[in-house]
Amino acid sequence: MSISAAAGQSRIQSGDAAKIAKPLAGFAGAWPNAESRRDIVATVVVVVLLLAAMEVTSRFVPDYIMPSPVAVWNAARELFFTDPYHVAVTLVRLAISVTIAMTVGVLIGLAMGMFTHLRAYLKAVVVIDTGIPALSWMLIAVFWFKNPEARIFFILLVILLPFYALNVYEGVRALPKELVDMIESFRPSRWQVLRYLILPHIVAYVFLTTKSVIGYAIRMVIFAELVASAIGIGARMNLAQSTFRIDQVLAWTFFLVILNVALQAFVNGLEKLFLKWRAEATVR
Amino acid sequence: MTEENIIELREVSKTFGSYLAVDNLSLNVRRGEIVVLLGQTGAGKSTVLNLIMGTTCPNKGQIRVAGFDPYASFKALKGRLSVSFQTDRLLPWRTALENVELGLLILGRPKNEARRSAREWLGRVRLDGADNKYVHELSGGMRQRVSLARALAIDPEIIFLDESFSQLDHVTSKTLRGDFLQIAREFRKTCLLITHRIDDALEMADRALVLSPPARVALEVRIDDQARSSSRAMADLHAQIASAMGAERSTDH
Numbered sequence: 001m002s003i004s005a006a007a008g009q010s011r012i013q014s015g016d017a018a019k020i021a022k023p024l025a026g027f028a029g030a031w032p033n034a035e036s037r038r039d040i041v042a043t044v045v046v047v048v049l050l051l052a053a054m055e056v057t058s059r060f061v062p063d064y065i066m067p068s069p070v071a072v073w074n075a076a077r078e079l080f081f082t083d084p085y086h087v088a089v090t091l092v093r094l095a096i097s098v099t100i101a102m103t104v105g106v107l108i109g110l111a112m113g114m115f116t117h118l119r120a121y122l123k124a125v126v127v128i129d130t131g132i133p134a135l136s137w138m139l140i141a142v143f144w145f146k147n148p149e150a151r152i153f154f155i156l157l158v159i160l161l162p163f164y165a166l167n168v169y170e171g172v173r174a175l176p177k178e179l180v181d182m183i184e185s186f187r188p189s190r191w192q193v194l195r196y197l198i199l200p201h202i203v204a205y206v207f208l209t210t211k212s213v214i215g216y217a218i219r220m221v222i223f224a225e226l227v228a229s230a231i232g233i234g235a236r237m238n239l240a241q242s243t244f245r246i247d248q249v250l251a252w253t254f255f256l257v258i259l260n261v262a263l264q265a266f267v268n269g270l271e272k273l274f275l276k277w278r279a280e281a282t283v284r
Numbered sequence: 285m286t287e288e289n290i291i292e293l294r295e296v297s298k299t300f301g302s303y304l305a306v307d308n309l310s311l312n313v314r315r316g317e318i319v320v321l322l323g324q325t326g327a328g329k330s331t332v333l334n335l336i337m338g339t340t341c342p343n344k345g346q347i348r349v350a351g352f353d354p355y356a357s358f359k360a361l362k363g364r365l366s367v368s369f370q371t372d373r374l375l376p377w378r379t380a381l382e383n384v385e386l387g388l389l390i391l392g393r394p395k396n397e398a399r400r401s402a403r404e405w406l407g408r409v410r411l412d413g414a415d416n417k418y419v420h421e422l423s424g425g426m427r428q429r430v431s432l433a434r435a436l437a438i439d440p441e442i443i444f445l446d447e448s449f450s451q452l453d454h455v456t457s458k459t460l461r462g463d464f465l466q467i468a469r470e471f472r473k474t475c476l477l478i479t480h481r482i483d484d485a486l487e488m489a490d491r492a493l494v495l496s497p498p499a500r501v502a503l504e505v506r507i508d509d510q511a512r513s514s515s516r517a518m519a520d521l522h523a524q525i526a527s528a529m530g531a532e533r534s535t536d537h
């Protein structure tokens with residue numbers, strides 16, 4: 001553990017705190033200010049233009065190429081009554097797999113930050129993992145696991161883990177040396193340093209990671225379901241494709257875009273709750 | 285080490301890279317004594333404190349605190365010393381009260397006892413009512429007082445204060461110094477205080493050391509009750525310290 005092994009200069013070796021002055025304070029601020037109002041207006045304009053383009057295109061091409069927005073809406077209404085179970089399945093899978101990846105990733109990131117002798121090896125594992133294409137993992141998962149749930153959790157774990165591990169490691173390195181010296185002055189156990197200093201400090205990094213991977217995670221769950229499962233949104237999209245229901249494919253697509261936005265907002269909300277101690281920095 | 289000296293430095297040197305921050309420093313502090321370190325900025329006062337705390341390892345020489353090497357036998361001094369740093373070093377995710385609790389929890393005190401005693405100490409630094417404020421909601425002076433309360437709350441034998449009173453307004457500073465002195469004398473705490481204010485040093489110290497870079501003792505004066513009762517003696521001491529601090533300033537490049 002570098003936290004007490006560093007010879008010479010100081011008891012704890014923490015990376016330069018200044019190195020990661022990440023824009024952690026980004027999402028603070030009151031609901032809608034001028035800036036975010038402009039964003040909302042722009043989004044609405046883009047959506048309306050897209051729908052108009054769809055509508056116009058649908059007049060000139062067959063339905064199986066581009067259905068009209070109304071047809072997609074009808075498909076969506078139909079799915080709303082027939083498929084909520086599949087949505088629930090996907091959401092539960094997403095929640096479980098992100099939780100697993102977060103837990104394992106945080107543990108590895110902490111180990112990287114705290115155990116000097118393990119660091120290089122763990123780093124190597126994580127870097128190699130980052131280089132393996134998601135598609136390879138999906139195919140490998142199909143060989144290795146019979147159970148579709150195991151396949152999905154495995155795929156998400158190996159894909160998301162490096163993000164958590166590396167960010168948490170950066171978080172540990174960015175611990176202000178002043179705070180480390182402060183807590184060390186009370187002569188704590190390692191567990192106490194972890195509990196009172198390191199864990200609270202890395203919460204911000206875990207949120208940062210979750211916010212940046214959640215969209216990717218949704219896509220990967222869908223993809224994994226398409227490859228490895230008979231239930232869930234991905235499986236339903238697969239079915240829609242094979243029965244030539246492009247209206248359903250598009251309905252699912254719209255739903256996934258909205259789901260992404262909703263989950264981002266959910267994570268942002270959680271973050272505000274957990275990091276309420278943070279000063280709300282506003283940059284002019 | 286003699287029984288009397290609770291802190292002992294023997295020919296201690298510390299370098300940062302090629303920079304010599306402490307040069308062959310020897311110094312003793314007796315149990316129950318209040319020693320003040322003075323010196324211009326960069327003289328090495330905080331570095332000396334870190335060495336005694338055991339958070340920094342000397343390159344040369346020997347340090348004993350209550351009979352232990354504070355760096356090598358780090359854990360042996362658990363609960364026996366505490367420090368209020370030059371900067372407040374509060375944990376931003378903990379409230380004022382939770383920050384004061386920190387040392388007590390690390391010492392394994394039960395949660396409710398820690399809470400009660402933390403609340404008491406917040407009161408003693410005149411911060412009642414700030415219990416549930418987060419660090420960013422406190423002023424600089426309030427933070428410094430929380431930091432002071434955190435250091436005192438564990439009831440240590442040895443207390444280090446690095447410029448704890450310097451950033452407070454005159455009245456608060458005076459009140460807190462008074463309160464602190466009373467606690468220190470009553471419980472016979474050993475105190476090593478760092479300040480750049482000569483008046484504070486004269487008010488609080490049994491003994492004042494002026495350090496000149498790289499942390500050499502340029503002047504050592506004793507301040508007893510007899511000296512305190514005579515304003516001429518005090519003025520004299522003031523002048524001596526000022527000139528020692530000024531003299532080193534002239535060697536500054």
Ligand SMILES: Nc1ncnc2c1ncn2[C@@H]1O[C@H](COP(=O)(O)OP(=O)(O)OP(=O)(O)O)[C@@H](O)[C@H]1O
Pocket residue numbers: 300303305323324325326327328329330331332370
């Ligand atoms: N970790 C470090 N690495 C390199 N140099 C250091 C380090 N800590 C202190 N120094 C240097 O050692 C010298 C003494 O620093 P120190 O913090 O002990 O001064 P100080 O007397 O406490 O000053 P001040 O009154 O401004 O707090 C300074 O020149 C500083 O630059």
Ligand SMILES: [Mg+2]
Pocket residue numbers: 329330331370446
């Ligand atoms: Mg200093």
